[in-house]
Amino acid sequence: MLLFFCGIELDEDFRNLSEYGIHEFSEIIVFLKTMNRLRDDPPSRKLSVIVQTSSSLLNAATIPVEMKDSSTVNDLRELLLSNKILPQEDYLFIHKQRIMRDNCSLRWHGVESGDFLYVFKGTVSRGEY
Incomplete structure (x- = not known):
């Protein structure tokens, strides 16, 4: 573990x-x-998701995207940046009202085909309590 x-x-x-x-x-x-990840991990599936930008980005664009569920949030970010869909900035991705972790897969986040992923400019910083 x-x-x-x-x-x-x-x-x-x-x-x-x-x-x-x-x-x-x-x-x-x-x-x-x-011990055997190939046996235990389900095969990768292709997801069709909708990336919804905030009103401050591209006038609230709705962008259909297809990716494997094993792709990470970083992979999604790089796809959007490399296709010049998003300008070069720092972004937060939100799924079902939760901030998505960059290095975790879409499967890990529970993303299913047809889900909306919301993107906002910014970063998360954790302050001390």
Whole structure:
């Protein structure tokens, strides 16, 4: 099992959770390692999703996109940037009212064909409590 907090893997060096900045209600991501990923992972599926930009980007454009569900949010960002659909900026992607993590797959986020993904200019920074 692998544990991540704010994109940082929690080591097995027996540090206290507070040393990582983990507090009550912090979100820890758990990945289960498997011995045979090919056997355990479902085959990749092609998704048809709609990327909806905010009103400050391209006058709230609706962009149909096809990608594999194994593609990451970074892959989606690069596709939109390389096709000059989005200008070179920092963006947040939102699915079902949750900020999507750049290095996680669309499958990991629970994205299904027909879903809307919303994109906004900006970044996320985590402040101290």
